[in-house]
Amino acid sequence: MSSARHYLAVDLGAESGRAIAGTLSGGTLTLQELHRFPNIPVRVFSALHWDTLRLWHEIQQGISIASRGCELSGIAVDTWGVDFALLGADGALAANPRHYRDPRNHGILEKMFASVTREEIFEQAGIQFMVINTLCQLYAMKLAGDSALDRARTLLMMPDLFNYWLTGVVRSELTIASTSQFCNPRTGQWATKLFAQLGLPESILPEIIGPGQKLGEWNRIPVFTTGSHDTASAVAAVPAETRDWCYISSGTWSLMGVELDAPVINAESLELNLTNELGFGGTTRLLKNIAGLWLLQECRRAWSASGRNYSYEDLTGMAAEARPFLARIDPDAFPDPGDMPAKIREWCAAAGQGVPETPGEIARTILESLAFRYLEVLESLERLLGRRLGTIHIVGGGSRNVLLNQLVADITRRRVVAGPAEATAAGNILIQAIGSGQLADLAEARQVVRRSFPVEVFQPRDTR
Structure with missing residues (x-):
């Protein structure tokens, strides 16, 4: 393993976001939280939105703080699943992204099944049926006649949006794409047939790339895809x-x-x-x-x-x-x-x-x-x-x-x-380290986790 390198994980959860620095040296990983901020949705009339521009501001703040103390070898963003942004022809937001608990999604599954059966959808996407899924949200937009969908030229999941703003590169990372309910888990590609069956515009779907790839740079700092769905990063750090x-x-x-x-x-x-x-x-x-x-x-x-x-x-x-x-x-x-x-x-x-x-x-x-x-x-x-x-x-x-x-x-x-409690940040950083060549693979990353973070074991008690 090479000498010490420093990485930054931007981890956005449904309640708060953090910028966490990680130093990988001598086969161990140390983490330090540098910046924490609330993630509070905003209601406008009946619609529930994410405060997306505030999150972008806080991401930049976190990177700025991390950059003062060391030379970063990478930045990567992970978020919760299913939510997305639509970009217009000018590359700007066509509308402010909605929160997955937006009431517009209520009752949408039954309406969707009138066009495509539950069995057909599951065969193509293999995803649990929930009204919060990206597919449901898009179909709700279509039925509501939302003009943002008409203006859209590109769909980006939330971490992909922030990667785009960091690098100018339009891509969808595989693990977050797979939460959408229109990514085929057998192929790792978009389920375009399903999109067409529901009358959704497949032209808005960008190229999918895997985790651990360099996307571009932000102020000469490499920006990587990671397990952009926070659960994918967390599971990568299971010891x-x-x-x-x-x-x-x-x-x-x-x-x-x-x-x-x-x-x-x-x-x-x-x-x-x-x-x-x-x-x-x-x-x-x-x-x-x-x-x-x-x-x-x-x-x-x-x-x-x-x-x-x-x-x-x-x-x-x-x-x-x-x-x-x-x-x-x-x-x-x-x-x-x-x-x-x-x-x-x-x-x-x-x-x-x-x-x-x-x-x-x-x-x-x-x-x-x-x-x-x-x-x-x-x-x-x-x-x-x-x-x-x-x-x-x-x-x-x-x-x-x-x-x-x-x-x-x-x-x-x-x-x-x-x-570890900080499994998402650890996994985020370790996938960056694999992408940069500092680690070989997932097995080596989990060895690092076992060396770096204590765990607590709970045995079943006889409660009879």
């Missing part, structure tokens, strides 16, 4: 050594799945509503999207609005002291923002269950319900694959939640390995 494992990338969303050599597109995976997303090194991430800690984030936001300000540590501590198994909710039954504590209480009352009242009880109900949902997904993956998955790797910010980690171990009866 696994065997094949009997699954992962949970735990944050606003919980993405739970396995790493495979090829997609699984068949009647059973369709019935289970699973996703085949593409990863680094020719891998496929067969996974399930689960509404994750967003439920707790929304509760925290509601309590803050009423003058009760709790940190996540406060809420976890209160949850640990709260009565166990008071109620069990479906985490995916709460897709829209709003007064989440009230929604959860109403849902439990309607289901004839105990009703959590205190912040601790509500927080515990959320965490227990997530653990039970993980068990359901784990069992469905094992049935589909025909093998037992003995270890659950939890990575991302949610891996810091000790109570949730232990609940997952107890309820699934599996060994849980928690960490």
Whole structure:
């Protein structure tokens, strides 16, 4: 391995963004958060938008801070999945990008299935059906007669947009393209037939390129594609050594799945509503999207609005002291923002269950319900694959939640390995290092992760 090199990961999540510097030297990676900023959507009338230009400003701020201290060998951007921007003929935004929770998407799946069946869509795209998917958003635009779609000449997923602004190069990176529901995971190319069947303009789709490629430069600093979907970067940094494992990338969303050599597109995976997303090194991430800690984030936001300000540590501590198994909710039954504590209480009352009242009880109900949902997904993956998955790797910010980690171990009866919490930034940087030639491949990158970041192991307890 060559001498020390410095990289910058720009990691944009659905709640916040960070610029994180990484130094790779002597087979170990050290990370330092340099810049953190909120990612707050903006509502205009009924439409929900991302504050895209503010994010671009913060990205530039992060790069500026990182550039003061060292010579950077690379920059790469990763973001959440599915959202996109449309560019007009002049290369400027045709409209401000919408948030995946925009209400225009409601009910769109049934309308889409009237033109193309569920089975046909899954055969071409292999993606879990959710109204937030890029395909659904575009079809909603078409049905609404949105003039931005008429003016569009190019579609760029969110990290591709920021790469374009950094380098002037128009490309779509493979891992983020695979979240769209119009990228064929078998070929790694756009599902243009599906686009045509829905009357969408395939001329707006740019060339797809893989992660770990140099796109261009920003002020003489190389800009790389990485696992531009944040989950792809996070999974690249899972410190696994065997094949009997699954992962949970735990944050606003919980993405739970396995790493495979090829997609699984068949009647059973369709019935289970699973996703085949593409990863680094020719891998496929067969996974399930689960509404994750967003439920707790929304509760925290509601309590803050009423003058009760709790940190996540406060809420976890209160949850640990709260009565166990008071109620069990479906985490995916709460897709829209709003007064989440009230929604959860109403849902439990309607289901004839105990009703959590205190912040601790509500927080515990959320965490227990997530653990039970993980068990359901784990069992469905094992049935589909025909093998037992003995270890659950939890990575991302949610891996810091000790109570949730232990609940997952107890309820699934599996060994849980928690960490690294900064898996997305680590994976982002390690893929850059592979692209620059400092590392050889994914196996070497995971060796670096195991040397660099401590993990915490949770064994199932006998809770009978």
